[in-house]
Amino acid sequence: MSVDTAEPSEFSPRQNAVLEQALQLLVDGGEKALTTSGVARAANCSKESLYKWFGDRDGLLSAMIAYQASKVRTFERNGERLTAASLHDHVVIFARDLLEVLAGDVSLALNRLAIGQSNRDGSKLGKLLLERGRRQIDRRAMALIDAGKRAGLLRFADADEAYHTLYGLVVSDLHVRMLLGEPGLKDTARQAEKAVTAFLRLYGTDKVLAEMPVLG
Amino acid sequence: MSVDTAEPSEFSPRQNAVLEQALQLLVDGGEKALTTSGVARAANCSKESLYKWFGDRDGLLSAMIAYQASKVRTFERNGERLTAASLHDHVVIFARDLLEVLAGDVSLALNRLAIGQSNRDGSKLGKLLLERGRRQIDRRAMALIDAGKRAGLLRFADADEAYHTLYGLVVSDLHVRMLLGEPGLKDTARQAEKAVTAFLRLYGTDKVLAEMPVLG
DNA sequence: CGCGAACCGTACCGTACGGTACGTATATGG
């Protein structure tokens, strides 16, 4: 189980403000622009404070990831009675949110940063990003999928596998393409709709399939 | 003197050997290890030659991508009469090959490199990687999908969309996870099989569906 | 043989980064 779960105000307000400036700097200029001097200048703090608070540069990067993850909160919609139509809508909303998160400036910048550091020996940034950043959205999706199954609308043996399929259908290679800097990938709405249709065709029970168009 | 489109023996054998050493260096130590001095030392050449051949560091990186792409050759299997079983097998082989390529040391290292440089202004590396590295595998997949349609085994309106779906089903988030350095993602065979089953369930005609197990 | 081109090895330069040290200012508490 996760030992690192305690995340109530991991940093002081002042430190959060500094991390915010650091993120802004990273988004604007990439990793090359994220120098300790630059962060100190942008945040009006001293380098000495940076090293006192975060240890070293890697500590600063980890803190940035933790801080950004702490800002993301996904609200669980519970207790609602699911129908075929509402399940479809909820999954579409999830798909759109997922693509929107992945396409966000800060998300892309942090993923690029972690990927760039990932062949460095034991950088832990990638692990941190996956654990902190993905946990929320994974939980939300799994809850939705489980609810669909309990409502007799979805049918699968392995929920993880079903979620993996949904993720692949929704994201495909869009994430990597965005990470590589390919422009003009903002038509996410249609992509999400198509993906959800395919997902429901694969995992929906007759109750769901009956309400879907016969052919794509 | 060649503009960057003509790719018959883009570099001399000596230059190819240097690029090979540079790739090895990148795979072993990441971008940080890929210094001009390091490449010169590993390849037993002079820095002056590096700058004469490739212009500057970015030119060297671009040349590495072009060189690696020139090594990948996908042989097209043509003229074969497709059946439901052989289509399934061919798609499975494609899926496995795709995952194997994406999981390759050099592929991961180059993708990490290009992604790390992609928020730098106009780095072109990402574009280059997508155009050079993906074109071959895209063509192979599209040919296979088209052949399946012509044989009355697949049914779709938009071949690009069908391919995108296949790609997403096969790769899901595996590529990004590998790029982030997550270990133990080598169980590609089962993943490929499941993905192809889902793909054929979505796009297969009755001829194909008749030969598939009733439920997953 | 002689000549020029290509190339290797090394030394060199300017710059910029990560990290440390120091002097000063502000605030809090007795």
Next chain:
DNA sequence: CCATATACGTACCGTACGGTACGGTTCGCG
């Protein structure tokens, strides 16, 4: 009013990188 802690700004240090210059060596060719 003083003492202590915290933090700001700046200056500083060692290192390492990208890029250039130069002398020596090999190789192809007339």
